[in-house]
Amino acid sequence: MRILITNDDGIFAEGIYRLAKQMQYNGEVVIVAPDGERSASGHAITMRSPLMVKRVKFFDTEIEAYSTNGTPADCVKMGIEALFKTKKPDIVISGINDEPNLGTDVIYSGTVSAAVESAIMGIPSIAVSMGGCKANEFDAAARFTSLLFKKIIGNNKLHNVVINVNYPDKPEDEIKGIKITTLGIRKYDNAFIERKDPRGNIYYWMSGTVREMEQDPDSDIIAVNENYISITPIHFDLTSFKHFEELKKWDIYE
Numbered sequence: 001m002r003i004l005i006t007n008d009d010g011i012f013a014e015g016i017y018r019l020a021k022q023m024q025y026n027g028e029v030v031i032v033a034p035d036g037e038r039s040a041s042g043h044a045i046t047m048r049s050p051l052m053v054k055r056v057k058f059f060d061t062e063i064e065a066y067s068t069n070g071t072p073a074d075c076v077k078m079g080i081e082a083l084f085k086t087k088k089p090d091i092v093i094s095g096i097n098d099e100p101n102l103g104t105d106v107i108y109s110g111t112v113s114a115a116v117e118s119a120i121m122g123i124p125s126i127a128v129s130m131g132g133c134k135a136n137e138f139d140a141a142a143r144f145t146s147l148l149f150k151k152i153i154g155n156n157k158l159h160n161v162v163i164n165v166n167y168p169d170k171p172e173d174e175i176k177g178i179k180i181t182t183l184g185i186r187k188y189d190n191a192f193i194e195r196k197d198p199r200g201n202i203y204y205w206m207s208g209t210v211r212e213m214e215q216d217p218d219s220d221i222i223a224v225n226e227n228y229i230s231i232t233p234i235h236f237d238l239t240s241f242k243h244f245e246e247l248k249k250w251d252i253y254e
């Protein structure tokens with residue numbers, strides 16, 4: 001069993017280390033991850049500049065690990081199509097991200113996009129994030145991922161699906177259970193801070209605060225807020241089949 005692990009926080013982030021250590025109990029772990037943080041990089045891939053790859057010593061382990069100047073999606077493509085093409089991974093796990101990837105934020109997430117890339121290539125995938133911003137419970141989230149992995153591997157009903165996990169950043173004895181969830185609605189009150197550089201040129205820093213929104217009771221946001229582990233199945237087919245049927249009725253030239 002070969003397990004490819006990646007992330008968007010960088011190859012020396014604590015979350016990927018805790019995940020890789022735990023997953024070694026389940027099979028051969030290999031790592032391809034960005035050489036630095038690539039948060040909110042979405043599903044970007046690198047096409048107009050070279051991708052540099054470097055074999056690295058991964059903390060205190062003997063895990064085969066590579067860092068690259070690319071995006072999380074690049075890491076998965078490179079791992080499957082180049083570095084390990086003669087022995088492809090059986091599953092890709094992305095994370096553990098040190099903040100949540102809830103609701104519509106999954107569109108921006110490098111963590112989730114790496115898992116989506118794996119699903120596009122026909123390999124089962126899991127994206128794992130901490131459902132809070134303190135990120136103290138990586139080990140608990142890693143143990144849960146190991147249990148989930150055993151359920152997913154070999155399950156042909158999960159073809160082309162990403163399993164998106166958000167683990168509440170709480171001690172294990174405070175976790176109420178597991179909920180299978182839908183994606184909630186995540187919106188921000190964005191604030192662009194205007195500044196000037198020493199030459200007088202204007203530039204902007206974007207920041208934002210999460211807006212309180214009414215959520216569906218089955219949403220991932222509600223689950224994590226109530227200290228449940230959220231598991232959301234995500235598919236990369238973005239077709240709106242409801243509107244597909246409606247648009248077929250249109251006569252554009254009429």
